[in-house]
Amino acid sequence: MAVVAVGGALREQVFGAESWERLLRRADLVLLDRPGDRAELAAALADADILVTGWGTARLDPELLAAAPRLELVAHTGGAVSPYVHPAVFDRGVRVTQAGAAMARPVAEVALAFTLALLHRIHRFDHALRSGAAWERAEQAPERHQILGCPVGVIGASRTGRAYIELVRALGAEVTVSDPFLSAADAEELGVRVAGLDEVLATSRITAVHAPALAGTRHLLGRRELALLPDGAGLVNTARSWLVDEAALLDELRTGRIDAALDVYDAEPLPTDHPLRALPNVLLTPHRAAATVEGRYALGESTVAEIERHLDGRKLLHAVGREALERVE
Template sequence: MTGSADPAAGARPRAVVAVPPALRRQFFTAAAWDRLRALAEPTLLDAHSDRTELARALRTARPHVLVTSWGTPALDAELLSEAPELGLLAHTGGAVSPYVGPEVFARGVKVTQAGGAMARPVAEVALTFTLNLLHRVHRFDHALRSGVAWEAASRAPERHEILGCPIGVVGASRTGRAYIALVRALGAEVTVHDPYLDAADAERLGVRRAPLDEVLRTSRVLALHAPAVPETRHLLGARELALLPDGAGLVNTARSWLLDEAALLAEVGTGRLDAALDVYDAEPLPVDHPLRALPNVLLTPHQAAATVEGRHALGASTVAEIARYLAGRPLRHAVGPEALVRVE
């Protein structure tokens, strides 16, 4: 029965695991895999991005659970027709919009995701970026590696400690809150712009709320942690970036959606601002992209969440959700149709 956690009486639950071998090894420890196999009979789909192979696996395995990963084809009406007993789609990442069509929710299939497990590693990278920008480590590294003389390489804009540092956060998301906890533990003074953060929650987080323009004007480092929704498209453009103080740093480990990349390039190209980025409009970032040549910009290739512990947490979260579903218990990380337009 669609949406039911109860397979036919006496039948063992079945799961199609559309996760490629390399990621399966990263996500599922031996203990997690043993638990998954104890819960359901798994069918492994190594060619997880092949739509024809996915359709065949759904048709032959008749799963109650489908586990998806980055690159799995979107589950639309045609693929759903191959899986009449499917009741749960468990995504091993965060954003489900590339993998779930509206038909999934319309048919009553439950959808869950493991994005919460990525909050800590991404927050740690955002903290690393913050400390790099404050101490201009990226500038020194670039100068020494590019052959600049020692005395010239030693020159950089003023450096600052994080203790007492005014840090602005745009978006009190799961990752935003993890970042806030880390920088506050090191003594930063945090101001947050988030229209959904109420006074009581701000007090619990130990932060001050403020309008976006005020956050921009008063931040030595600005960290972006907002979701990608229609109203946050290019939330920071040329006007907003111009409000940041001279010498400020911008951290983006969230989504390039939030930032007008051309406007940022214009600002960092003058050297007025520094930036540390893990996400870009074009991924992979072209080898001739002008951001790559700037000494005041720190770049990583969209890898903020890819720690060993973070990957294990994704697998553990996914298996725990499958266990809850098959036991008929509420899911902890369920998402609804709003997830089709909201990316965190």
């Protein structure tokens, strides 16, 4: 039996008709429309072999795990599993898988859109026209550039980072990557140059952040690092605000020296009076980079495929271990 602890609205967004039919063929399902209700989840887990989790599911801690004596697999329909899985799950040998790879393409596309917008100062023009500036005033913006031949820096050759690299290189960007774990062979295959963080920041017209949110990457870009960005450069962050000192970034942006495009923030929802909202050199979206129709269905497809592999006794493609709990959601 599989407990699908994903609320009804989200369940419909994540599981397309074809993947849902495949799941129905392979398992008896118990659907929970209030996945955060611990008592309801505990009752459902009594006979469960598989637990499907999503945003809002109660964390599977020792108490809930004790209510699930038959549990073999936790299949998360998102990326980071740390908010939903306690270390005790791994202690008991329950397999854990997640669908984060399905998010790479839509997030990379948004990062590409951000990159093009910053290069062409589209956000500045839009802000000027919407705020009532005269045409002659609205025309004024820092120099604009095309992506062909553009020096683009990428911090983190993650799944999303690699998808972004593929997109910007296809448009002619010259990419330099900072990632201590990127091998020379992988860099060659990706068609990128590898350099230290400081060099990437100092030599890139656009820098895109795609590093994981770990304890060691907290404020990876602080005041010193942000000061290395050249005048007129742009910063793209579709990863986590954890990676960038938001106060330091705000100070840099207030000078007008650099531009930024952001999908993630320290406070979410972003307060209506937050100073970022008023700056003409900032492009903002409300943490929705992964939320395309196709991207959401890809999460469900990935989840169902992993459940099928588990039931068939095959190797999981997206299994994670205890180290996954170090990631910050």
